[in-house]
Amino acid sequence: xxxxWPYVRxxxxxIARRPAPSGWPVGAxxxxxxxxxxxxxxxxxxxxxxxxxxxxxxxxxxxxxxGFFRAEQRRKWDGVRRCC
Amino acid sequence: MQKPxxxxxxxxxxxxxxxxxxxxxxxxxGIIALHRGEGLNSIWFIVAAVCIYALGFRFYSAxxxxxxxxxDDSRATPAExxxxxxxxxxxxxxxxxxxxxxxxxGPGPLIGPMLAAQFGYLPGTIWILIGAxxxxxxxDFVILFxxxxxxxxxxxxxARDELGPLGGAVALIGVMTIMIILIAVLGLVVVNAMKxxxxxxSTVAATIPVAVLIGLYLRxxxxxxxxxxxxxxxxxxxxxxxxxGWVGHHPVLRGWFDYDGPQLALMIIAxxxxxxxxxxxxxxxxxDYLSTFMKxxxxxxxxxxxxxxxxxxKMPAMTQFIDGTGPIFGGTLFPFVFIVIACGAISGFHSxxxxxTTPKLLGNExxxxxxxxxxxxxxxxxxxxxxxxxTVLDPGVYFAIxxxxxxxGAEAARAVQTISDWGFPVTVEQMTALARExxxxxxxxxxxxxxxxxxxxASIFSxxxxxxxxxxxxxxxxxxxxLFILTTLDAGTRVARFMLQExxxxxxxxxGRTSWYPSVLVCSALVVAGWGYFLYIGTIDPLGGINSLWxxxxxxxxxxxxxxxxxSTTVIVKSGKLRYAWVTAVPLAWLVVITTAAAWEKxxxxxxxxxxxxxxxxxxxxxxxxxxxxxxxAQAPQxxxxxxxxxxxxxxxxxxxxxxxxxxxxxxxxxxxxRRCPPSTETPYVRTQLAEA
Numbered sequence: 001x002x003x004x005w006p007y008v009r010x011x012x013x014x015i016a017r018r019p020a021p022s023g024w025p026v027g028a029x030x031x032x033x034x035x036x037x038x039x040x041x042x043x044x045x046x047x048x049x050x051x052x053x054x055x056x057x058x059x060x061x062x063x064x065x066x067g068f069f070r071a072e073q074r075r076k077w078d079g080v081r082r083c084c
Numbered sequence: 085m086q087k088p089x090x091x092x093x094x095x096x097x098x099x100x101x102x103x104x105x106x107x108x109x110x111x112x113x114g115i116i117a118l119h120r121g122e123g124l125n126s127i128w129f130i131v132a133a134v135c136i137y138a139l140g141f142r143f144y145s146a147x148x149x150x151x152x153x154x155x156d157d158s159r160a161t162p163a164e165x166x167x168x169x170x171x172x173x174x175x176x177x178x179x180x181x182x183x184x185x186x187x188x189x190g191p192g193p194l195i196g197p198m199l200a201a202q203f204g205y206l207p208g209t210i211w212i213l214i215g216a217x218x219x220x221x222x223x224d225f226v227i228l229f230x231x232x233x234x235x236x237x238x239x240x241x242x243a244r245d246e247l248g249p250l251g252g253a254v255a256l257i258g259v260m261t262i263m264i265i266l267i268a269v270l271g272l273v274v275v276n277a278m279k280x281x282x283x284x285x286s287t288v289a290a291t292i293p294v295a296v297l298i299g300l301y302l303r304x305x306x307x308x309x310x311x312x313x314x315x316x317x318x319x320x321x322x323x324x325x326x327x328x329g330w331v332g333h334h335p336v337l338r339g340w341f342d343y344d345g346p347q348l349a350l351m352i353i354a355x356x357x358x359x360x361x362x363x364x365x366x367x368x369x370x371x372d373y374l375s376t377f378m379k380x381x382x383x384x385x386x387x388x389x390x391x392x393x394x395x396x397x398k399m400p401a402m403t404q405f406i407d408g409t410g411p412i413f414g415g416t417l418f419p420f421v422f423i424v425i426a427c428g429a430i431s432g433f434h435s436x437x438x439x440x441t442t443p444k445l446l447g448n449e450x451x452x453x454x455x456x457x458x459x460x461x462x463x464x465x466x467x468x469x470x471x472x473x474x475t476v477l478d479p480g481v482y483f484a485i486x487x488x489x490x491x492x493g494a495e496a497a498r499a500v501q502t503i504s505d506w507g508f509p510v511t512v513e514q515m516t517a518l519a520r521e522x523x524x525x526x527x528x529x530x531x532x533x534x535x536x537x538x539x540x541x542a543s544i545f546s547x548x549x550x551x552x553x554x555x556x557x558x559x560x561x562x563x564x565x566x567l568f569i570l571t572t573l574d575a576g577t578r579v580a581r582f583m584l585q586e587x588x589x590x591x592x593x594x595x596g597r598t599s600w601y602p603s604v605l606v607c608s609a610l611v612v613a614g615w616g617y618f619l620y621i622g623t624i625d626p627l628g629g630i631n632s633l634w635x636x637x638x639x640x641x642x643x644x645x646x647x648x649x650x651x652s653t654t655v656i657v658k659s660g661k662l663r664y665a666w667v668t669a670v671p672l673a674w675l676v677v678i679t680t681a682a683a684w685e686k687x688x689x690x691x692x693x694x695x696x697x698x699x700x701x702x703x704x705x706x707x708x709x710x711x712x713x714x715x716x717x718a719q720a721p722q723x724x725x726x727x728x729x730x731x732x733x734x735x736x737x738x739x740x741x742x743x744x745x746x747x748x749x750x751x752x753x754x755x756x757x758x759r760r761c762p763p764s765t766e767t768p769y770v771r772t773q774l775a776e777a
Contacts, residue, residue: 039182040373042310051169066307070365075170077364077578083190083433 044072102142109135116209120401126472127394129205130387133213133468137461140217145225145457149450152656152664153229157450160772162236162443172236174447174774177454183445185459186376187437188224189383191270191569192427192641193467198533199634200424201474201482202410204402207421209471215422215429216464219671223645224434225456226652226668231439232452233766239439239648245765246654247747254740255647256583259436261733262640263580264611266433268618269633270569271356273532275348275623276630277562282341283332283523285348287559288566289341290324291371292355298370310373317374318381321567325560332523345623352573353616359574360581360608368574375568382564386469386541389548399475399482404506411487412531413631414693419681423638428467430671432644434460447774473540480510481518481527485536488628489529499528523555531628534565580611621726624719631693632730639682643737646675650748657752658764665752676745683738687731696734700727 020034021027037043045065052062063071112132116124149155166172200208231237237245240259244252278285298317306312331337343351359367408416413424427433438456446452474482483492483503492499496512503510519527522539530536538561545557582598584607589596595603622629649672656665689695692702700723706712707720754761 035178037311038176039179040310040314042308044310045308048169051173055169066303069303069308072170072308073365073369077368077575078582083188083192083427083431083437083572 045069102139105135105138109139113213117206117401122396124397125394126390126397126476129209129397129468129472130390133465136213136217137465140221141457141461144217145221145453148222148225148457148667149453152661152667153226153452155229155450155452156769157448158772159449160770160774161232161446161449162767163445163447164772164774165770166235166444172444175445177446177448177451180442180445180451181455181459184437184442184455185462186380187441188431188434188459189379189463189466190427190433190572191273191565192431192433193463194470194537194565195273195533195634196424196426196428196638197467197471198474198537199412199486199630200421201399201471202403202405202412202486203417203421204406205397205399205471205475206401207406207417208425209468211422211425212428212464212467212471215425216460216467219645219674220430220434220464221457221460222667222671223430223432223648223652224438224460225453226656227435227648228438228443228452228456229449230652230655231443232446232449235767236443237439237765239435239651242439242651242655242765243647246651246658246762247744247751248762250747251647251650251744254744255644256587258640258644258647258737258740260580260583260587261736262433262637262644263576263583264614265618265633265637265640265733267356267573267576267580267615268622269630269637270573271349271352271615271619272622272629272633273534274566274569275345275352275619276530276532276628277534277538277566278343278348279345279530280342280526281332281524282338283328283555283559284562284566285341285343286331286337287324287328287563288570290328291321291374291563291567291570292367294320294324295367295371295374298374299366302370302373303365313370314373314377317370318377321374321378321563322560325556325563328559328563329523329555346620349616349620349623352619353612355570356573356577356616357608357612359570360577360612361604364578368571368578371567371571371574375571378564379568382541382561383466383469386473386544387465389544390469390472393544393548395472395476395544395547397472397475398477399479403479408691408694411483411491413635414691415635415682415685419678419685420635422678423635423642423682425467426638426641428464428470430642430645430675431463432641432646432648434463435644435648448772470537473537473544476544477536477540478508478510478514480504480508481514481539482536483508484510484515485527485530485539486533487529488531488626488631490626490628492529494529496526496528521554522558524558529628531630533630534562534569537565538562577608577611577615580614581607584611618726621722625723627693632696632727635682635686636730636733639679639686639734639737642675642679643741646672646679646741647744649675650744654748654751654755655764655766658755658761659766662756672745672748676741679741680738683734686734687738696727696731700724700731703727 021030045068048068049062109132112128112135115128116132163172163174167174197208197212227239230242234242240252240255243255274288278288294317298313301316302308302310302313331341406417408414413420442455446455480503484499487499487503492502496515500510500512500515515527519525522542527535527539538558541561542554542557546554585596585598585603588607594600595607597603618633622633649668652668653665653672656668685694686696688697690698692699703720703724707717712720751761
């Protein structure tokens with residue numbers, strides 16, 4: 001028996017990659033959740049992966065989630081971020 | 085891209101709706117302006133503000149977008165052309181709006197109106213509304229546009245490119261000094277809220293380990309799960325407010341968190357230095373998530389509560405303090421109401437955000453109007469809510485909380501006597517009962533605006549949400565203010581440190597390496613020492629510190645706005661739109677008038693609480709004559725020195741503003757008459773490839 005994680009992961013990806021549900025109320029709740037994730041930057045890593053697939057094709061391995069988060073934070077705080 | 089014109093019937097109902105909004109706005113503004121005596125409902129402030137912002141956005145910003153700037157949604161934005169997936173990314177307009185608003189919204193619009201309410205509700209409200217619609221929103225919008233057309237360049241770079249090297253240097257030094265003063269005054273606000281309050285101090289102290297915990301969670305446990313981390317952090321913060329109550333009532337524990345002003349100032353200084361040299365992920369970044377969430381959540385809750393409750397305004401429209409004798413800060417209505425309101429009407433600081441991250445995220449040039457103009461209208465609305473929170477307090481209570489002991493007297497009996505003699509009745513019993521309700525030992529002389537805002541918010545929240553936990557609401561409000569004041573303090577120290585490293589790097593190249601640790605330590609220490617000095621002096625100043633620091637901050641912030649408007653005007657003139665230059669030139673002229681008048685008074689007024697030099701001279705004469713008590717005589721040389729430093733800074737602001745204005749007039753004149761001047765640096769037109777445009 002190997003590790004179960006690849007199967008769990010594959011199953012999760014199948015659930016997560018389903019097309020967004022539509023209709024009331026599940027569709028509305030899902031849209032709200034997606035909007036919240038986008039607004040807070042919670043989905044930044046997924047967006048980065050999508051960008052990486054689209055623009056850099058097969059060349060290079062994308063950063064890991066932790067690595068991406070660190071790089072983002074370093075970059076973000078390199079300037080004026082707060083007002084009075 | 086414009087859709088081809090299809091013939092269609094002109095609809096009549098939008099015009100009708102706008103006519104109704106105009107009538108409603110004018111009616112509400114009229115009620116606020118003409119109402120005298122008791123019983124003005126605060127809902128009129130909300131109605132007037134919303135209608136005026138809506139009209140300003142619908143008509144004035146549309147005029148600016150179409151005629152003055154000629155926004156073109158077929159032009160590719162920097163986010164599209166330079167898309168690197170990191171700094172430059174075309175992003176959904178609502179998300180950009182959220183980021184932009186979160187970045188420009190700070191403690192300023194909450195504190196400014198709270199202090200300006202000493203003139204009564206009317207002057208401040210008028211300036212917040214007019215200043216925002218014709219000045220602040222326009223500044224943010226035009227600077228965002230300028231930066232959009234220049235690959236997202238910063239204000240300093242644009243000042244250098246469009247006005248010459250002098251403009252760039254003035255902008256850089258201006259930003260540095262405003263940062264130092266800003267941090268000092270914000271630190272003072274937090275110190276005054278925590279002074280001898282174990283509950284407030286322990287709650288604010290608890291925000292530090294909470295932030296560190298969330299930092300570790302977001303970095304190591306669940307990288308990048310921002311929503312989870314924030315939800316956990318907010319729960320812990322609410323718990324720390326409640327736990328602070330236990331600490332405050334515990335006979336031993338309360339002693340650990342009971343400090344006076346100067347002690348707290350030293351702690352804030354130590355904290356500021358630690359926060360500046362620690363890695364961002366540990367403290368600053370998680371604190372920023374938490375404070376952004378708390379800020380937006382609390383502001384929305386406050387708006388809902390005011391609409392539900394519709395509390396009555398108790399402050400008169402105008403008080404006798406328009407003559408300059410006000411206890412909270414000295415100075416007459418003109419020019420000080422404009423200086424003190426600061427960020428709620430027009431804030432130079434916003435131009436740094438409008439020319440920083442935001443222009444690199446816009447996918448469509450046309451959205452500059454919604455984001456630049458719209459976000460500032462919302463920020464100004466926050467200022468209106470702070471004004472409501474200030475004016476629904478009993479004026480006697482408002483003045484008792486906000487007047488420094490050096491003006492009304494240190495003993496409670498004398499303070500209430502002085503304030504009641506002004507015509508704002510208040511009793512010692514009333515103040516004691518209020519302090520007990522709020523879970524504090526005293527609310528006298530808690531200057532800086534945060535405690536009175538917290539009292540106002542606590543009474544609004546507890547009534548609107550059917551809850552009587554006044555003390556918890558009060559400390560929640562204090563925690564909420566302290567949280568984002570400390571975020572601004574950390575972030576500001578960091579930015580000032582970068583700038584200092586950049587400047588010193590020209591002389592000692594080693595210090596210019598931003599990640600070289602000795603340089604980080606030295607430059608952070610210098611920046612912290614800069615604001616720490618003003619903060620410490622502020623806590624021992626018998627006039628309360630806010631009296632001298634807040635106007636100085638207001639002047640520097642308005643001066644930065646003047647720099648931004650100089651750049652905007654130059655860009656408009658160079659684009660051949662001389663006849664529309666008034667859009668930015670009129671607010672610029674007004675800012676130059678008020679900053680000059682205010683700076684002049686702060687320098688040369690014979691009034692001791694207004695003029696820095698008059699105060700210094702008076703103090704040194706009394707010191708020489710031996711008329712001071714030994715304790716005051718020991719401190720006097722320090723205050724004299726501080727007054728002179730404040731005077732030098734004011735003079736510096738005055739001179740740099742005028743240098744830049746003269747430079748702007750020269751460059752604009754040269755551009756309008758076809759003489760030699762730095763050419764416009766607008767990037768050439770590229771057609772957009774984005775489908776949605």
